[in-house]
Amino acid sequence: MKFSFAWLKHYLDTDLSPQEIGEALVNLGLEVESLNDQGLLLAPFKVGYITETEPHPNADRLQICHVDLGKGNLSKVVCGAPNARPGIWVVYAPLGSLIPSTKQVLKSSEIRGVLSEGMLCSQKELGLADESNGIMELSGHFTAGASFKDVIHFGEILFDLKITPNRPDCFGVFGIARDLSAKQLGTLKTPTVPKIQGSFQSPLSVSLDPEVIARNACPQFMGCYIRGVKNCESPPWLKSFLTAAGLKPISALVDITNYLSLGFSRPLHVFDAHKISDLTVRFAKVSETFEGLNGTTYSLDPSILIISDSYGVQSIAGIMGAMSSGCTLETQDVFLECALFDPILIGKTGQKLMIQSDARQRFERGVDPLSVSFGLQTGLRLILDICGGTPSHILDLSPKAYLPRHASLTYDHFFQKTGVDVSPQESKDTLCRLGFTPTQETSETLTLEIPSWRPDVKKEEDLIEEILRLKGFDSLPNLPLPPFSKALESDTLLTPFQEKQIFLKRLLAQRGLSECVTYALISEEEFSY
Known part of the structure; x- marks a missing residue:
C-alpha cells in the first residue's frame, strides 16, 4: 500500500521525520517495503508542450513530436504512444535523467534512424502508477520547461507498506495514523463530519432480496441521491494524494470514492443516476453477464452477490461497478452507495472472476462494520463541496444491528x-x-x-x-532456556531414540542454535542434490 508523508500528516500531527516514522511502523508490526523521496527522482523532469507531430519516416507506429520546453528550446522526441498529439502538456525526460521505473539513465539514441532528444513519459515510467496507457497528459495550463515536481507539488516522501491480511484497518492511511498516535508519536486528527439533512425523497429505491437478508450477505446498505452535480477535475490536494498512491485522477466523483477507500479503508460507489432504475441487492442468476468498468465482460452465477436494476447488473457487490452506469463529465445526477458486505462472499467472488480491485482488497479482509454512515456522510460532504448539488434524504437498510465483541x-x-x-x-x-x-x-x-x-x-x-x-x-527479555536434565518422564510412550533426539535438540537450543525445519515435499534424490 502506497501513500505520501503529506497524506499521513493530514491525519497525524507529528514532528517525526519520515525515516523515524518508518522505523516506528516496523516496530508496530507494519512492514515498510520502501521509503522513497519521489521529489529527488522527479527533479530532472520538465513540463513540455507538443506543438506538432510528424510521421516517422521508417516506422508506421512511431511519430516525431516537437516539444516546446520554453525559452526557445524545442526538442524532437520519437514516441510510439497512441495519445501523443499536438496541443497537450506532457512530461519530458531530458537526456541523462534516471527513469524511475527502470532505474536506467536515459541516453541519446537513434530510433529507427531518427535521433530522439529525450523521452515523453507515462505514469508507469515515472513510478506514479503500476499500469498506464500512453504518455501522461497534464490537465490545465503550465509554463513550458517548468519543473514537473513543482507543477504537481510532488516533492513527496512515499511509503510503501506490506499490510498483512489480519490488519484491514491499516488498509487506510487513517488507520496507520491511528496506530502511530496510540504509540504516542503524534496527535490523531479525527475528522468530524456533520450529518447532512436531505431536502427531498430519493427518486430511486433500494431493496434487499430475502435470500440476501437470510444469509447476512449485506448487513447494511446506505444511499443518497444527489441532484445537479457538476463533475469536474479534482482539486490539487486530492490529485496529489491519489497520484502518490499510484492512482490516476479521473474526475472528482470517481476520485472522491478512491480517496475514501485508500484514506479510510471505506469503499463506496457512485452511479450515474440517469443510467439506472430502482436497485436490488440480490444473488445473480444463471448465465447473467456483466461488463465492468475495466471493459471486461464476466459470466455470473448464483453464488455471486450483485446490485441490479431493470436494465441489468449494475455492480458486482464490493468489487466493481458496471461500465453502463459509470459517471462521466456530463453526469448531472448521481446515486452514492455505501454498504457492508460479507467478506468471505466477496473473497470467493473475486477469486472466481479473477478481479483485483481496491474495494475487493478491503471488503474481503473486513471493513469496519460501523463505518457505513461515516463513509456515506464523508463522501456526500466532499461531493457537495467539490461538485455542488442537492442531496436527498438518506436511504438506510440495516436488517441486522452490529453486536459489540x-x-x-x-x-x-x-x-x-x-x-x-x-x-x-x-x-x-x-x-x-x-x-x-x-x-x-x-x-x-x-x-x-x-x-x-x-x-x-x-x-x-x-x-x-x-x-x-x-x-x-x-x-522482551533475552533469557536462556532453563536447564534441562532429562528429556521426558519415564512413563512416556517415546522410544529411547526419540527421547535422545529431543534432549539433543534442547541442548543445542540452550547454546543459541536455531532449528531449521524444511518442507518434506521433495524426493530423496532432489534432497541429496
Missing part, C-alpha cells in the same frame, strides 16, 4: 506469557489508546469492548500482543 485480560498472565513487567494501569492505558473501551474491571482482570475496526482481536493473547506491540517487542 469483548475480550478479557488477566493482569498476571501478561508477565507469565511474556516475561515483561507491565502494571495494570499501563496495560489499561495502552489498550484505551488503541480504541478499546473498558466495560468491567477488578483488581485481577480487565474486560474491554473490542473496537469495531479490529476483527483480528478475539482473545486474551491478542490483547497481550497489542500491549507488547506498543511497548515494543525489543522489550
Whole structure:
C-alpha cells in the first residue's frame, strides 16, 4: 500500500521525520517495503508542450513530436504512444535523467534512424502508477520547461507498506495514523463530519432480496441521491494524494470514492443516476453477464452477490461497478452507495472472476462494520463541496444491528506469557489508546469492548500482543532456556531414540542454535542434490 508523508500528516500531527516514522511502523508490526523521496527522482523532469507531430519516416507506429520546453528550446522526441498529439502538456525526460521505473539513465539514441532528444513519459515510467496507457497528459495550463515536481507539488516522501491480511484497518492511511498516535508519536486528527439533512425523497429505491437478508450477505446498505452535480477535475490536494498512491485522477466523483477507500479503508460507489432504475441487492442468476468498468465482460452465477436494476447488473457487490452506469463529465445526477458486505462472499467472488480491485482488497479482509454512515456522510460532504448539488434524504437498510465483541485480560498472565513487567494501569492505558473501551474491571482482570475496526482481536493473547506491540517487542527479555536434565518422564510412550533426539535438540537450543525445519515435499534424490 502506497501513500505520501503529506497524506499521513493530514491525519497525524507529528514532528517525526519520515525515516523515524518508518522505523516506528516496523516496530508496530507494519512492514515498510520502501521509503522513497519521489521529489529527488522527479527533479530532472520538465513540463513540455507538443506543438506538432510528424510521421516517422521508417516506422508506421512511431511519430516525431516537437516539444516546446520554453525559452526557445524545442526538442524532437520519437514516441510510439497512441495519445501523443499536438496541443497537450506532457512530461519530458531530458537526456541523462534516471527513469524511475527502470532505474536506467536515459541516453541519446537513434530510433529507427531518427535521433530522439529525450523521452515523453507515462505514469508507469515515472513510478506514479503500476499500469498506464500512453504518455501522461497534464490537465490545465503550465509554463513550458517548468519543473514537473513543482507543477504537481510532488516533492513527496512515499511509503510503501506490506499490510498483512489480519490488519484491514491499516488498509487506510487513517488507520496507520491511528496506530502511530496510540504509540504516542503524534496527535490523531479525527475528522468530524456533520450529518447532512436531505431536502427531498430519493427518486430511486433500494431493496434487499430475502435470500440476501437470510444469509447476512449485506448487513447494511446506505444511499443518497444527489441532484445537479457538476463533475469536474479534482482539486490539487486530492490529485496529489491519489497520484502518490499510484492512482490516476479521473474526475472528482470517481476520485472522491478512491480517496475514501485508500484514506479510510471505506469503499463506496457512485452511479450515474440517469443510467439506472430502482436497485436490488440480490444473488445473480444463471448465465447473467456483466461488463465492468475495466471493459471486461464476466459470466455470473448464483453464488455471486450483485446490485441490479431493470436494465441489468449494475455492480458486482464490493468489487466493481458496471461500465453502463459509470459517471462521466456530463453526469448531472448521481446515486452514492455505501454498504457492508460479507467478506468471505466477496473473497470467493473475486477469486472466481479473477478481479483485483481496491474495494475487493478491503471488503474481503473486513471493513469496519460501523463505518457505513461515516463513509456515506464523508463522501456526500466532499461531493457537495467539490461538485455542488442537492442531496436527498438518506436511504438506510440495516436488517441486522452490529453486536459489540469483548475480550478479557488477566493482569498476571501478561508477565507469565511474556516475561515483561507491565502494571495494570499501563496495560489499561495502552489498550484505551488503541480504541478499546473498558466495560468491567477488578483488581485481577480487565474486560474491554473490542473496537469495531479490529476483527483480528478475539482473545486474551491478542490483547497481550497489542500491549507488547506498543511497548515494543525489543522489550522482551533475552533469557536462556532453563536447564534441562532429562528429556521426558519415564512413563512416556517415546522410544529411547526419540527421547535422545529431543534432549539433543534442547541442548543445542540452550547454546543459541536455531532449528531449521524444511518442507518434506521433495524426493530423496532432489534432497541429496
